[in-house]
Amino acid sequence: MNAGTIRQQIMAVLKEGEWGVRELSQRLGVAEKDVITHLPYVQRSLAGSGTPLVIREAFCWACGFTFKGRGRFTRPGRCPRCRRTRIEPPAFHVA
Numbered sequence: 174m175n176a177g178t179i180r181q182q183i184m185a186v187l188k189e190g191e192w193g194v195r196e197l198s199q200r201l202g203v204a205e206k207d208v209i210t211h212l213p214y215v216q217r218s219l220a221g222s223g224t225p226l227v228i229r230e231a232f233c234w235a236c237g238f239t240f241k242g243r244g245r246f247t248r249p250g251r252c253p254r255c256r257r258t259r260i261e262p263p264a265f266h267v268a
């Protein structure tokens with residue numbers, strides 16, 4: 174698959190539901206790091222088409238801390254509040 178095809182497929186899947194990088198990787202058969210590489214382009218292209226990418230921010234299972242406004246697609250390594258590493262990665266969908 175070329176980059177454009179992958180991006181179109183990511184957009185199509187994001188219209189079906191909310192997914193994290195791992196789920197997108199599994200559904201599309203694309204490496205997680207490639208999904209992370211493509212997401213900023215997908216986000217820009219969606220913003221231009223009037224159906225913006227919605228990000229459910231990563232949060233900490235231990236203390237409930239939400240990584241608000243982080244604006245990144247990767248999973249945070251550690252909670253800044255309680256220092257634990259049980260972090261739910263961010264998830265994405267198209268409204």
Ligand SMILES: [Zn+2]
Pocket residue numbers: 233234235236237238252253254255256257
């Ligand atoms: Zn925490």
